[in-house]
Amino acid sequence: MSAGETHPRILLVTGSTRGGSTNTAALRSVADPGGRAVTELFEGLADLPAFNPDDDRDPLPASVEALRCQMGSAAGVLFCSPEYAGALPGSFKNLLDWMVGGGGLYGKPVAWINVAGPGRAAAADQSLAVVLGYLGAEVVEAACRHVVVPRDAVGADGLIRDEALRADLAEAMRAFVDHIASGSDALDPGRSP
Numbered sequence: 001m002s003a004g005e006t007h008p009r010i011l012l013v014t015g016s017t018r019g020g021s022t023n024t025a026a027l028r029s030v031a032d033p034g035g036r037a038v039t040e041l042f043e044g045l046a047d048l049p050a051f052n053p054d055d056d057r058d059p060l061p062a063s064v065e066a067l068r069c070q071m072g073s074a075a076g077v078l079f080c081s082p083e084y085a086g087a088l089p090g091s092f093k094n095l096l097d098w099m100v101g102g103g104g105l106y107g108k109p110v111a112w113i114n115v116a117g118p119g120r121a122a123a124a125d126q127s128l129a130v131v132l133g134y135l136g137a138e139v140v141e142a143a144c145r146h147v148v149v150p151r152d153a154v155g156a157d158g159l160i161r162d163e164a165l166r167a168d169l170a171e172a173m174r175a176f177v178d179h180i181a182s183g184s185d186a187l188d189p190g191r192s193p
């Protein structure tokens with residue numbers, strides 16, 4: 001990037017609340033996209049209250065305010081969620097329900113990585129596509145990937161060490177950053193030409 005340009009900030013959002021989560025580990029392991037973007041892991045999934053339209057007004061619950069602020073200011077959002085009972089986990093759907101108000105994902109580039117085993121969790125992808133469609137997000141298909149992450153690939157530090165897996169995850173992030181960089185003028189209308 002040339003002088004004066006800022007790195008796009010990508011928010012990483014896991015759909016799992018589990019310690020040792022393969023989904024969270026995948027996101028932690030793509031957290032350094034080679035100096036072309038900065039990343040931030042959203043850590044407040046379990047802190048969000050159950051969505052209630054009556055509470056979707058100022059002052060918002062602090063955890064919801066933080067979510068909307070981080071999503072709204074990100075240049076893109078990368079999701080990684082397990083499938084529970086043939087759909088998205090309730091806690092993750094709850095997060096997405098809170099994003100309907102405020103419109104923070106409208107027109108926002110988003111992608112997802114699915115880390116489930118072969119042939120599994122297709123319904124999670126489909127559910128996420130439907131919900132993101134309602135939210136008006138721009139799904140970057142070229143950056144969406146299936147990268148199987150077995151539980152024993154996650155180290156005690158919550159990171160994936162396997163180089164082949166890390167390379168596949170990094171490739172997804174590279175495709176996502178490429179897309180965001182190609183539209184950066186549109187994403188940052190205040191930037192000088």
Ligand SMILES: Cc1cc2nc3c(=O)[nH]c(=O)nc-3n(C[C@H](O)[C@H](O)[C@H](O)COP(=O)(O)O)c2cc1C
Nearest residue numbers: 016018021022023024082083084085086116120121
């Ligand atoms: C309540 C529950 C329901 C699940 N339902 C499904 C399912 O429908 N399809 C699937 O592929 N895996 C299912 N799984 C397996 C999880 O997706 C798997 O444990 C995954 O590793 C969880 O992601 P994590 O490691 O990030 O926590 C389910 C697990 C739990 C706890």
